[in-house]
Structures are given as C-alpha cells and as structure tokens.
C-alpha cells in the first residue's frame with residue numbers, strides 16, 4: 296500500500312467539506328457544526344480507549360483511524376491547519392514530557 300499521511304487526509308477533508316451533506320459524511324458533520332463534530336471526536340476517543348483496554352489490535356487500529364479522521368474534521372471546522380499542530384509537536388521535541396510537566400506553573 297502506498298504511503299498515506301495525515302496531510303493527505305487533511306486535503307480530503309477540506310475538499311469533502313464543500314460537498315453536499317447528502318453525499319458526504321464530512322460535509323454532513325461540517326454543516327452540523329463544531330458541537331456535533333467535537334461530540335463525535337469524543338465518542339471516537341472513548342471507543343479508542345475501550346479498544347486499547349480490551350487489547351483488541353484490530354479494533355484499536357480501526358478506532359484510531361476514526362479518531363484521527365474526526366480530529367481532522369474538528370480542526371477543519373476550527374480553521375486550524377494540521378501544520379500548526381505539527382509545529383507545536385516539533386517545538387516540544389527539545390524537551391522530554393517529564394521536563395515539560397515539571398516546568399509547568401502550578402496554581
């Protein structure tokens with residue numbers, strides 16, 4: 296199978312967002328708005344957690360795909376390019392997660 300990246304998925308979501316809601320789940324979600332899309336994202340997150348805890352590899356792969364797809368839709372609706380998320384991840388590469396946690400301001 297050829298390489299398929301989140302950037303490819305971002306492009307597909309952006310294109311399908313402009314389709315008719317009658318023929319596209321993406322367009323249907325975008326038309327419904329961020330509340331519905333974010334709710335679907337939350338559901339997929341929970342289903343991913345359940346698959347991980349069940350140690351079901353097939354389900355975990357499938358639910359992870361649903362999760363990433365719905366994240367792309369939520370980012371699209373919010374007008375946030377995937378690159379902004381990747382830039383944030385890249386910014387974090389200089390320090391470990393434990394260092395970052397230790398350096399956080401506590402209220």
Ligand SMILES: N=c1c2ncn([C@@H]3O[C@H](COP(=O)(O)OP(=O)(O)OP(=O)(O)O)[C@@H](O)[C@H]3O)c2ncn1[C@@H]1O[C@H](COP(=O)(O)O)[C@@H](O)[C@H]1O
Pocket residue numbers: 307308311318319320321322360361364
């Ligand atoms: N990767 C996905 C993808 N993953 C999951 N889904 C859809 O996400 C929906 C939600 O999953 P659920 O199991 O929760 O469905 P449901 O229970 O019917 O949802 P509810 O109506 O109850 O809220 C399903 O209809 C899935 O088909 C996706 N829909 C689209 N894509 C990608 O987006 C492209 C364009 O799709 P359309 O926008 O539909 O043309 C596709 O070719 C894919 O590349």
